[in-house]
Every structure is written in C-alpha cells, then in structure tokens.
Amino acid sequence: MAVIEAPPPVSAWELAMRQFGARLFEAAPGLVTWVLLGAPAWIPIIFHSSGAVFVAVVVLLFDTYWVVRAVSVVTGVYGTMLRMRRDMRKDWLALCREQAPATAVDPLRYYHLSVVPTYTEPYHVLERTVQAIVDSNYPDELKLVGIITRETDKPGWENVARLKEKFGNRLRGFYHIKDPLEPGIVIGKSAAMNWGGRWMVRVLTDEGFDLSKVLITDLDSDYRVHPQYFAWISWHHAREALRDYLIWQPVPLFHNNIWQVPLAVRIMSASTSQWQMFLHSRPHRLVAFSSYTCSLDFVHKVGYWDKDVIPEDSRFYWKAFFTFGKLFSVKSVWLPIYGDSPQARDYAATHVSQYNQIKRWAWGITDVPYVLARFFKHPEIPLWLRFRRFMNLFLNHLNWIFLPVLLLFGASVPIWVSTDFSLTDLGQTLWGISGVLLGVTLSTVLFFLYFEIRMLPPKPVSWPFWKKGGIYLEYLLYPIVGLVMSVLPALEAHTRLLLGRYLEYRVTEKV
DSSP states (O other): OOOOOOOOOOOHHHHHHHHHHHHHHHHHHHHHHHHHHHHHHHHHHHHHHHHHHHHHHHHHHHHHHHHHHHHHHHHHHHHHHHHHHHHHTSOHHHHHHSOOOTTSOOGGGOEEEEEEEOSSOOHHHHHHHHHHHHHSSSOGGGEEEEEEEETTOHHHHHHHHHHHHHHGGGSSEEEEEEEOOOTTOOTTHHHHHHHHHHHHHHHHHHTTOOGGGEEEEEOOTTOEEOTTHHHHHHHHHHHOTTGGGEEEEEEEEOOTTTTTSOHHHHHHHHHHHHHHHHHHTOGGGOOOOSSEEEEHHHHHHHTOSOSSOSOHHHHHHHHHHHHHGGGOEEEEEEEEEEOOOOOOSSHHHHHHHHHHHHHHHHGGGGHHHHHHHHGGGOTTSOHHHHHHHHHHHHHHHHHHHHHHHHHHHTTTHHHHHOHHHHTSHHHHHHHHHHHHHHHHHHHTHHHHHHHHHHHSOOOOTTSOHHHHHHGGGGGGGHHHHHIIIIIHHHHHHHHHHHHTOOOOOOOOOOO
16 A cells, blocks of 8 residues: 655745745735835936936826727727627527537537526625526526525525526526635635635536536626627537537626716716726637626536635636646627626715725736736646736736826826926926827817717606706816725725735625
8 A cells, every 4th residue: 555645744934935925925916006106206306307207208108008008999899899880780590599500519419507596785786796697588497597695684585585496497407506605714705716616616526417518607796697698608609519528708897877876987888888898809818897797617627616705707817728728818798797896875974995806806917926926837728828918917017007197197297306307308398298199188078978878778858958968078087086986995905915814705785
C-alpha cells in the first residue's frame, strides 16, 4: 500500500512572506490609482517647469485619445444596437425547429435552467422575473427554474411557494434551493450561486439530465429575459464548435423602472447600458456581467462560483479562463436582458443604493490580485493571451477613475501648481486647446442621447408634454453625475482595497 507523505510544514517566516506578497498584490491597484491621480500635481512640484510641460503634453495626448475613444464608443454602441434590432425581429424558435446542419446538434435538445438568487426582494419583483421566463418563446417542457433563498428566510419561502403554485405547471421543473449559509463564506450572490449550482448539479444528475445539455442562466432577481432569449441561445449554442467552453452574455438594459427613478440614477443606468453595448462591439474585452448563460457541465468543471468574493460574475470569468485557457471565450447574445435601476424606499435611499451598486461593481478590482497570483502558474495559456486579458482588466478599472478626472481637471492642475509654467506660451494656451478637445468629446453625448431615445420604453401617459421633452436634457449632466455616482464609488473601492478595509455585500433594495 502506498504511503502518502504529509507536506512539509510551512515556517512562520515563509507564511509571513506569503501573506505579505498577497497583501502587496491587493494594495498595488489602489496605490497605482492614487499615484496617477496625484501625478498632475506632484510631477510639476518635484520637477518644476519641465515637469509641468511633461504633464501638459500628456494631458493633451489623453484629451486627443479621449476624442478618438468617444468616437469609437459611439460607433460601437450603434453597431450593437443594429445587431440587437435585427435579432429581436426574428422568430428564433422557428429557426430552432428547422433541420440543423450535419455539424450541429438539435437546438431543442437543450434545457434552460434559470437560477435566481433572492433575499428581501418583494413578491411582485420575482413574479415579473418568472413571468418573463414562462412567457418566453421556448417549449415549456424545456424550461426549469430554481429560486435560491436562505434557509432562515421564511418570507422568501412563502414567495417561492406562491411562484411555484402560479407557474409550476408551465415549467419542466420548479426548484426551491435553500441556502444554509455555510461557515466561512462571504454572504452575497456568489456564495448563493455556489450553493445553488452544486445543489442543482446533484438534483438534476439524480433526475437523469445530461449536464452538457442543461444551459444555466445566472439570473438576477429583477432581470427579465427577452422573449427570444432561450431560443436564440439554443440555436447558436448548437452551432458553436467550442460550445463546451462558452459563456453567453446578453446586453443589459436597465429600463424596467427607468421612469420611476431620479435623474441621477436614470443617467447612470443609461451610461451603464451603453458602456455594456460598447463592450459587445469589442469581443476581446467582453467579460461576464451580472446575468449570463453557460452549460451546467461548464459550471461543474470550473468549480462553481467562489464562496468568498463579492463580484461573482467577473471572478467566475477568471476561474473559467484559468480552467480552459485559450479555448474559453465570452460571446455576445444580440438581445437585451431587462433589469431594474436601483429604486429604494425614498429619494435619498435610492441614490445611496445606486452609489453602493457602482461601488460593488468597482470592487471587481479585487480580480487584479487574484489574476496576478495565477498569472505565471498557467504556462499552458499563451503569455500574450494572459497579458492581454490582464491588461484589459487592469486598465478598465484604472481608466474608470483616472481618465475622467484627467480629462476634466488635468489641464488646470499644472497651471495652478507651477507659476512659471502658467506664464509660458503652452501654459497660456493649454486651457483653450484642452477645452476644445473636451467640448468635442462631450458633444458625443448627443449621439448617446439619440441611441437611448431609440431604446427607451414609452414614457408615462400622465406626464405633461414639457416633462416628456425636457427629460432628455438631463443627459447633458452626465459629466457631473458621472463624477459623483461613478468615479467616487470606484475610487472608494480602490482605496478600501489599498487600506485593507474590505467591502461587505449589500443587497440592492427593491420596491
């Protein structure tokens, strides 16, 4: 009989160095953020006029880059909108029923399982979510729903019982998943999906399902799938050669309650939706976001969602990347998935809820140390691919904060801190040149306003004419709203990670 040797004990020094290295990885993103934010000030202070000239040149280069980037975002959003409008017009179930090519499997062999984690959501929110699932254009016998509640959440149990009574006969299966909140977890969606995923794999395996033929959608409790969503995915999944290594990502539009939320929340919802639309035009930058679909076998092989993190979507993406390497990809679903904008019990609470939601998304910066710790441990993945995806991650979080601040204030700081530079020709013209570039960049808001008008649901009939027309002027306030409701929460997330003040998961309040 083979003797299994115990691993050698780890010395206190080695353990301390490991902890120091992990903490250093954690602190690095926040440190870089603050160093770059302060660069327009500390470089001229240390290097005087030459430093101020350097900063001025960098500011003008970034201003020019921002103009180019704004144009690329406009074209990207427009391209995504056209693809969405094209696919929303098709009957994908009818296409699924057509004879499949010899190289594809029958699309109607796929079951769709929607797993919905919930805590404190009122019944009517969950009812609309499940209603959209059962009303979708896909056979009832191929749809399953699993609702996750905490074991101690008795009101949640009652909601699930009501949902099962109303919708259970229109689905192949309706499951109530009771999460016991295992020790050592970070309470939140990721831990709930970890338990729910393992529970569903065990139950469906016992029921005889082929896990590779069960497509699971990680569905937020307030999200409503498009009527063609399941048929669209089945048709495309059946034709993908690397279907076993795929995540399907729909386009999130936060339009369900768009006319019931305050101005600032409405602006943030529009900007978030359009940024996601832009990412769909850049496949190499697309990652899992909020709600997405993959096979249940894929989930099992990846090792489920992590129990101890807050950003469940991006961490699941990186686990999949390090599991499958270059075979893995995220592909666009050219259909919307409709979510709620944050809406709480009152005006102030709604803005706090929006702020906290953005901060939670920005907490995805914790993926940076996670990826760094594994970067050199996977030589089977091409180095260029590891580097490219890591830089997409890091620069996306860095630019979230740095670029807007530099664009709005970068031209002023070197003039304020360096009197000598302010008297030079470049110092005298920097504001003017930067202002022109800033004006060109901000003018692209008109295009985004046009796109939003094309996608928004009808306004309330009770609104007066002046309100229906004037509502669009609020989008011109995006620079101010963006600083307060996007840049500040992201900066707080980076700073918390720098200082080791970890974020706690807060459920977005629903009314």
